[in-house]
Amino acid sequence: MNEMEDFNADMLDGLSPFYNDSHILWRNQLRRFLAQEIIPNIEEWESAGELPRSLHKTAAEFGLLGFGYPEEYGGTSKGIDPFHRLLTSMEMGRMGAGGIGASLMTHGIGLPPILAIGSEEMKQRIAPAVLAGDKIIALGITEPSGGSDVAAIKTRAVLDGDDYVVNGSKMFITSGMRADYLTCALRTGDSGSSGISLLLIEMDSPGVSRTRLEKMGWHSSDTAAIYFDDVRVPKGNLIGGENQGFAGVMHNFNGERLGMAAGCVGAAKACLEEAITWARQRETFGKRLADHQVIRHKISEMVRKIKATQSFLELCAWRVNQGETPAADLALLKVQATRTSEFCAREAAQILGGASFIRGNRVERIYREVRVNAIGGGSEEIMLDLAARQMGI
Amino acid sequence: MKILVPVKRVIDYNVKARVKADNTGIDLANVKMSMNPFDEIAVEEALQKKESGEAEEVIAVSIGPSQCQETLRTALAMGADRAILIEEDSDVEPLVVAKLLKAVVDEEQPGLVILGKQAIDDDSNQTGQMLAALLGWPQGTFASEVKLAGDKVEVTREVDGGLETVALNLPAIVTTDLRLNEPRYATLPNIMKAKKKPLDTKTVGDYGVDVTPRLTTLYVAEPAKREAGIIVESVEELVQKLKDEAGVI
Numbered sequence: 001m002n003e004m005e006d007f008n009a010d011m012l013d014g015l016s017p018f019y020n021d022s023h024i025l026w027r028n029q030l031r032r033f034l035a036q037e038i039i040p041n042i043e044e045w046e047s048a049g050e051l052p053r054s055l056h057k058t059a060a061e062f063g064l065l066g067f068g069y070p071e072e073y074g075g076t077s078k079g080i081d082p083f084h085r086l087l088t089s090m091e092m093g094r095m096g097a098g099g100i101g102a103s104l105m106t107h108g109i110g111l112p113p114i115l116a117i118g119s120e121e122m123k124q125r126i127a128p129a130v131l132a133g134d135k136i137i138a139l140g141i142t143e144p145s146g147g148s149d150v151a152a153i154k155t156r157a158v159l160d161g162d163d164y165v166v167n168g169s170k171m172f173i174t175s176g177m178r179a180d181y182l183t184c185a186l187r188t189g190d191s192g193s194s195g196i197s198l199l200l201i202e203m204d205s206p207g208v209s210r211t212r213l214e215k216m217g218w219h220s221s222d223t224a225a226i227y228f229d230d231v232r233v234p235k236g237n238l239i240g241g242e243n244q245g246f247a248g249v250m251h252n253f254n255g256e257r258l259g260m261a262a263g264c265v266g267a268a269k270a271c272l273e274e275a276i277t278w279a280r281q282r283e284t285f286g287k288r289l290a291d292h293q294v295i296r297h298k299i300s301e302m303v304r305k306i307k308a309t310q311s312f313l314e315l316c317a318w319r320v321n322q323g324e325t326p327a328a329d330l331a332l333l334k335v336q337a338t339r340t341s342e343f344c345a346r347e348a349a350q351i352l353g354g355a356s357f358i359r360g361n362r363v364e365r366i367y368r369e370v371r372v373n374a375i376g377g378g379s380e381e382i383m384l385d386l387a388a389r390q391m392g393i
Numbered sequence: 394m395k396i397l398v399p400v401k402r403v404i405d406y407n408v409k410a411r412v413k414a415d416n417t418g419i420d421l422a423n424v425k426m427s428m429n430p431f432d433e434i435a436v437e438e439a440l441q442k443k444e445s446g447e448a449e450e451v452i453a454v455s456i457g458p459s460q461c462q463e464t465l466r467t468a469l470a471m472g473a474d475r476a477i478l479i480e481e482d483s484d485v486e487p488l489v490v491a492k493l494l495k496a497v498v499d500e501e502q503p504g505l506v507i508l509g510k511q512a513i514d515d516d517s518n519q520t521g522q523m524l525a526a527l528l529g530w531p532q533g534t535f536a537s538e539v540k541l542a543g544d545k546v547e548v549t550r551e552v553d554g555g556l557e558t559v560a561l562n563l564p565a566i567v568t569t570d571l572r573l574n575e576p577r578y579a580t581l582p583n584i585m586k587a588k589k590k591p592l593d594t595k596t597v598g599d600y601g602v603d604v605t606p607r608l609t610t611l612y613v614a615e616p617a618k619r620e621a622g623i624i625v626e627s628v629e630e631l632v633q634k635l636k637d638e639a640g641v642i
Contacts, residue, residue: 008407010405010407010408010425011407011408011409013408013425015422015423015424016423017423019425020463021426021427021460021463021464022463024405024425024426024427025427025463025466025467025470025579025584026581026584028405028427028467029467029470029578029579029580029581029584030578032576032577032578033578036575036578061580062578062580062581063580063581063582063583063584064581066581066582067581076581076582076585078585079585079588
């Protein structure tokens with residue numbers, strides 16, 4: 001390989017029992033899609049603070065939005081296994097613009113509760129429009145008073161005739177500014193997890209207001225605080241049974257963790273690629289940066305952590321593919337992955353030096369995204385505690 | 394007009410190839426494989442000709458083990474109409490490939506065959522030229538632009554020092570260079586639909602071609618490691634080193 005070429009992390013992959021030609025076919029087409037439709041626009045969308053709706057349409061036509069969803073709602077699920085998913089998240093992570101995946105794929109958390117426990121009428125009404133990129137759906141769980149403690153939700157829905165009347169607020173809602181629908185967890189019963197329902201709220205309903213939240217990273221993803229002031233929601237928008245919402249919320253989490261871990265491995269590889277490319281080109285004190293022992297060690301440490309995380313990730317994906325739900329390992333995997341990407345972002349920034357502090361490169365963006373990965377989708381602290389509980393400790 | 398596009402399954406362009414421990418070849422066990430990038434450009438060019446109404450059908454053909462089906466599925470997912478797999482487990486040399494392709498051409502009677510100029514595994518850069526010779530057809534190699542005009546095809550070629558445009562009578566052979574086009578991405582629905590498109594499986598026996606190798610590989614080794622450069626003190630020293638050590642002047 002030419003020393004001056006950009007380093008490609010694929011070079012590190014050796015023989016693997018997990019990938020077949022269909023995985024590589026998909027990865028290569030996805031890579032081409034991202035290179036043509038997304039990567040050239042990253043800086044523009046980061047500045048705009050949100051994704052254009054047209055991207056949802058383009059991604060739907062490519063099949064990315066429908067990826068893994070049933071054919072009857074316009075998705076593509078036959079022949080797709082966890083390794084296709086893993087590669088999808090990894091490739092998107094590799095762009096070093098996590099906000100794009102988070103915001104473009106918000107239906108990945110908003111839609112599954114509907115498909116899992118919603119009525120057939122609701123599935124037919126919502127899913128095809130979302131998977132076609134015509135409508136945007138978000139998930140509303142976290143409130144100003146807390147997130148991971150789902151059982152403590154305060155926003156309330158009270159039945160009044162044929163409508164629920166909703167009062168309260170939701171916080172840190174990804175795609176919240178643009179969302180047409182919100183799959184929203186609300187209190188309809190007593191305290192605790194048995195008093196929670198899921199309600200589909202149409203965001204143009206009177207009494208819904210929203211405020212844009214500015215963030216450290218994920219700039220191309222719009223994030224909102226959402227307020228409900230006597231919002232009337234038809235009873236038919238109840239997802240599943242009343243007070244049965246907790247299971248619907250929990251339904252998402254294991255798959256989400258696998259995807260987030262894969263995204264973090266992709267981001268870590270992006271950092272590695274930038275660091276190695278730079279270290280081989282940059283000369284200091286008469287030799288390449290890559291010839292300084294302190295830099296070589298940094299690179300090897302990054303590779304060591306990436307390989308350990310990817311191996312754990314692939315084994316978890318294999319187990320999920322066997323029908324197992326290794327909840328403790330998926331929680332630990334998420335922590336392993338977020339710490340690896342945080343480590344790699346730091347070390348890559350050190351290797352790039354001043355260049356990593358200038359806006360507009362993958363390392364700089366990823367460095368600002370490590371916090372949201374370590375906190376969102378279950379914080380590291382919650383994950384470690386969950387794993388301990390799952391292990392019966 | 395039909396366009397025939399031969400495609401080859403090669404080691405994925407991002408994978409670092411490893412030489413087998415016994416130096417007999419490249420280790421391909423469990424290595425990621427995908428379509429030769431020059432062949433993707435060939436598929437794209439054929440599809441563009443079909444979309445502009447200049448061609449009616451695009452047929453992809455591949456020669457190799459049964460896994461080449463996946464490579465053909467890529468071509469079908471991009472938009473090719475049907476595919477032919479000539480199954481053969483042994484390594485086939487460019488002349489064998491060219492003879493098999495000639496047999497396919499005799500059967501299908503395409504007006505144009507578009508091939509990648511070379512495959513990134515062995516970099517032979519021979520198949521297109523050999524096929525043209527076997528068929529007695531004109532060839533336009535290393536194409537950066539392909540324009541159909543009546544019963545002719547104008548091929549702009551990337552040559553040393555500039556561009557050369559040749560006009561060929563159809564039917565003709567074209568081989569693609571990197572700058573000809575940017576291949577499209579196959580959408581996920583089309584990847585899935587491609588599984589239902591016709592894919593005929595043949596054997597080399599069906600075409601009566603002898604696949605016995607005519608070349609012997611003696612030894613395969615990693616390229617020599619690049620050594621660090623040195624800084625010379627003067628022009629005289631440079632000339633002396635080029636003369637005595639490099640032996641180039």
